[in-house]
Amino acid sequence: MNNAILTVVGLAIAIASADARSQADAAVKDKAQTCAACHGPNGNSTDPQYPILAGQTARYIFLELRDFKAGRRHDPQMDPMAGNLTPDDMLALGDYFSKQTKAPNGFNADGGKVALGAKKSDEVLCTMCHGGGFLGQNEIPRVAGQHYTYIKKQLADFKARRRTNDAGNMTSVAGTLSDADIENLAQYLANL
Amino acid sequence: MNHRITIAVTAVAFALGVADVGAQETGAATTSAKPMSGNLTSISDVMLQNAASDPKNWIHPNGNYANTRYYPGAQITAANVGKLTPKFVFQTAVLESMETAPIVINGVMFLTTSFNHVYAIDATTGEEFWHYKHKMGPITTFCCGPNNRGVAVSGDTLYMGTLDAKLVALDAKTGKVLWEKQIADPDKGYSETMAPAVVDGKVLIGTNGGEYGIRGFVKAYDAKTGELLWTFYTIPEKSEGDWAVNDLTGRNMHRNIDAEKAAYAKDSSFYQTLGGGVWMTPAVDLKTRTVFFVAGNPSPDLYGAIRPGDNLYTNSMVAVDLDKGTYKWHSQYIAHDVWDLDAVSPVILTQAKDASGKMVDVAIHGGKTGHVYVHERGTGKLVRFSEAMIPQENMWVLPTKEGARMLPGANGGVEWSPMAINPKLRMAYAANLHQPMTYHVEESPYPGGSKLWLGGAFKVIPSEQQWGRLVAVNIDTGKVAWGAKTPQPLIGGVLATAGDLVFNGEANGWFKAFDARNGKELWKYNCGAGVNAPAVSYMVNGKQYVAVAAGGNVQIDAKRGNSVFVFALP
Numbered sequence: 129m130n131n132a133i134l135t136v137v138g139l140a141i142a143i144a145s146a147d148a149r150s151q152a153d154a155a156v157k158d159k160a161q162t163c164a165a166c167h168g169p170n171g172n173s174t175d176p177q178y179p180i181l182a183g184q185t186a187r188y189i190f191l192e193l194r195d196f197k198a199g200r201r202h203d204p205q206m207d208p209m210a211g212n213l214t215p216d217d218m219l220a221l222g223d224y225f226s227k228q229t230k231a232p233n234g235f236n237a238d239g240g241k242v243a244l245g246a247k248k249s250d251e252v253l254c255t256m257c258h259g260g261g262f263l264g265q266n267e268i269p270r271v272a273g274q275h276y277t278y279i280k281k282q283l284a285d286f287k288a289r290r291r292t293n294d295a296g297n298m299t300s301v302a303g304t305l306s307d308a309d310i311e312n313l314a315q316y317l318a319n320l
Numbered sequence: 321m322n323h324r325i326t327i328a329v330t331a332v333a334f335a336l337g338v339a340d341v342g343a344q345e346t347g348a349a350t351t352s353a354k355p356m357s358g359n360l361t362s363i364s365d366v367m368l369q370n371a372a373s374d375p376k377n378w379i380h381p382n383g384n385y386a387n388t389r390y391y392p393g394a395q396i397t398a399a400n401v402g403k404l405t406p407k408f409v410f411q412t413a414v415l416e417s418m419e420t421a422p423i424v425i426n427g428v429m430f431l432t433t434s435f436n437h438v439y440a441i442d443a444t445t446g447e448e449f450w451h452y453k454h455k456m457g458p459i460t461t462f463c464c465g466p467n468n469r470g471v472a473v474s475g476d477t478l479y480m481g482t483l484d485a486k487l488v489a490l491d492a493k494t495g496k497v498l499w500e501k502q503i504a505d506p507d508k509g510y511s512e513t514m515a516p517a518v519v520d521g522k523v524l525i526g527t528n529g530g531e532y533g534i535r536g537f538v539k540a541y542d543a544k545t546g547e548l549l550w551t552f553y554t555i556p557e558k559s560e561g562d563w564a565v566n567d568l569t570g571r572n573m574h575r576n577i578d579a580e581k582a583a584y585a586k587d588s589s590f591y592q593t594l595g596g597g598v599w600m601t602p603a604v605d606l607k608t609r610t611v612f613f614v615a616g617n618p619s620p621d622l623y624g625a626i627r628p629g630d631n632l633y634t635n636s637m638v639a640v641d642l643d644k645g646t647y648k649w650h651s652q653y654i655a656h657d658v659w660d661l662d663a664v665s666p667v668i669l670t671q672a673k674d675a676s677g678k679m680v681d682v683a684i685h686g687g688k689t690g691h692v693y694v695h696e697r698g699t700g701k702l703v704r705f706s707e708a709m710i711p712q713e714n715m716w717v718l719p720t721k722e723g724a725r726m727l728p729g730a731n732g733g734v735e736w737s738p739m740a741i742n743p744k745l746r747m748a749y750a751a752n753l754h755q756p757m758t759y760h761v762e763e764s765p766y767p768g769g770s771k772l773w774l775g776g777a778f779k780v781i782p783s784e785q786q787w788g789r790l791v792a793v794n795i796d797t798g799k800v801a802w803g804a805k806t807p808q809p810l811i812g813g814v815l816a817t818a819g820d821l822v823f824n825g826e827a828n829g830w831f832k833a834f835d836a837r838n839g840k841e842l843w844k845y846n847c848g849a850g851v852n853a854p855a856v857s858y859m860v861n862g863k864q865y866v867a868v869a870a871g872g873n874v875q876i877d878a879k880r881g882n883s884v885f886v887f888a889l890p
Binding site: 191256259267295299303304 | 416417458460461462463464465466620622721722723762763764767770771772773774775776777778779781782872874875877880
């Protein structure tokens with residue numbers, strides 16, 4: 129095969145795969161529209177009880193959707209939503225939301241609580257798992273700039289064992305947090 | 321793939337806006353495309369074997385097969401190190417933790433970054449020859465940052481382990497991929513951060529994943545073809561061991577042996593998820609054709625009831641046959657560990673006096689416990705352990721839900737940081753942490769490999785100060801010869817030189833030189849970001865250079881950077 133033919137074949141492969149990709153992109157955008165009702169356009173929710181998905185790690189979104197469907201994590205609204213998704217849908221949605229740009233959450237933080245939250249975060253070694261700047265890595269979620277209301281609820285749920293799908297790590301971490309610690313951490317993280 | 325087709329596909333990909341640009345990069349990834357230096361030579365087996373006496377090159381991550389990190393050149397000495405100045409700073413495109421030990425061949429340096437980028441640069445000017453960026457697979461699972469600790473070299477080929485658990489062979493001249501092999505399944509918690517070792521045509525590589533319920537291993541691949549030659553599992557099917565009551569130093573570990581025996585009799589199938597990662601470069605003794613490494617913590621880290629027994633060969637130094645990968649011996653520091661005080665810092669092969677005063681071949685390890693352990697190299701028998709290099713308190717109190725205080729904290733002692741040896745002075749140099757912590761246990765079944773599985777948590781104690789300590793230990797006596805306290809915990813590793821110097825970096829950006837004989841600080845330079853990587857040294861055109869990465873660290877959240885600093889005398 130000469131180089132000219134190789135070049136044409138290369139272009140054809142690239143264009144064909146780009147076509148397939150754009151079809152897949154359109155399909156996932158349709159699915160993501162369903163999420164937008166609660167999670168906002170492009171995953172930037174405005175109602176603080178629903179987590180911001182824009183900029184979240186793809187792996188975390190995939191695993192949480194899988195856990196909702198399998199019954200390892202429960203939420204009255206998410207359980208039926210995830211129940212209809214295939215593993216490919218979950219992967220595609222994770223990928224889609226991870227690539228959206230996170231918008232500011234509009235939270236007005238209390239400076240004193242933010243400082244106390246930062247101190248508590250150092251003590252609990254949060255960034256050893258959640259990464260520098262709390263940007264997340266792989267299955268460990270980004271929590272920087274997440275909604276205050278949502279963070280507070282998750283920490284309380286981990287502590288009370290209402291949420292148990294993380295192999296016990298966060299239950300152990302939250303087990304010694306006081307209500308004030310949870311308030312301060314939520315203020316600190318929402319303010320990042 | 322043919323070059324032309326590659327260019328065509330790449331061009332179209334860029335045009336369609338689907339280029340694989342990692343979020344970690346800002347701006348252009350490459351500064352120049354200077355033609356590769358004609359001085360780059362092929363690395364023969366003989367060169368690899370004689371690296372310990374070659375001041376020109378640094379061709380093993382830890383200097384030589386014995387991992388001594390002892391540079392044989394002595395142009396820079398205690399008398400002149402005060403004049404050391406930066407010659408250039410090479411900035412990579414990746415602003416994230418750097419743990420790389422650069423390889424230097426005839427004035428060409430190969431360095432790696434987080435997310436598996438490799439750069440080839442001029443080791444005297446910093447000019448870039450090529451830049452390789454690994455195309456990461458869709459699934460990665462790793463606990464403690466997207467780290468990489470460097471490449472290995474043999475012939476004209478570089479070898480790198482990747483976060484998506486592959487072994488990649490690159491052409492050293494061009495940075496082009498020669499072959500790739502999937503080592504293990506990243507969906508099950510496997511990843512690679514270590515620099516491999518290459519010996520006699522074999523690439524030796526272990527695995528990360530002790531926090532995800534993997535089954536640890538060391539594998540040997542054919543360096544030319546990538547064919548798998550052997551696998552040694554660090555977790556045998558029968559992992560119960562001798563039901564050790566005490567640790568290797570004789571301290572009671574408060575195990576409930578009866579309960580463990582009953583649980584083990586019911587179910588011992590957990591060996592498949594028992595951990596035992598090997599994530600630092602092994603040492604090799606070609607005389608006896610033996611590979612030495614340490615195996616890390618059992619999974620889950622803090623919850624032991626689910627994995628009764630000694631959990632062999634976790635937390636052990638292990639020796640295996642180089643040609644067949646078969647077991648020779650092991651020596652376990654902490655059986656049934658529930659503190660993550662495991663064995664990580666690479667094994668060093670050297671000589672030391674035995675109990676009768678006779679100089680013998682030994683294998684040594686700096687532990688998270690804060691001891692340097694000296695073993696007979698042929699049998700693994702413990703010759704001695706050093707005085708504690710950092711405070712030890714309340715050992716071995718069992719973790720509780722509320723948290724039990726014990727020193728050292730879970731990062732050590734000596735973390736992954738490679739130690740260095742000065743054989744003339746009879747000393748080992750170890751970078752230590754002091755991080756007072758409480759240990760918390762949480763019952764948690766195996767979550768399927770895709771999630772962090774600690775079985776609890778570690779928390780630092782805010783009222784207690786954290787610090788670091790660079791310590792020199794006399795390996796013939798186990799006595800601490802000197803210690804230099806630092807304001808922050810130390811992670812990164814040490815370089816010793818024949819100029820009787822010790823180089824070590826700190827999280828606050830300081831890179832320092834000490835008198836190897838007495839610990840006197842002789843020189844320092846602030847790199848502006850955490851120096852949490854081991855330094856290397858080499859010589860080009862008669863001038864000795866010292867290079868170190870300053871990229872910060874995830875584990876202790878040291879300030880991130882993206883640079884390799886290179887120093888020399890004026």
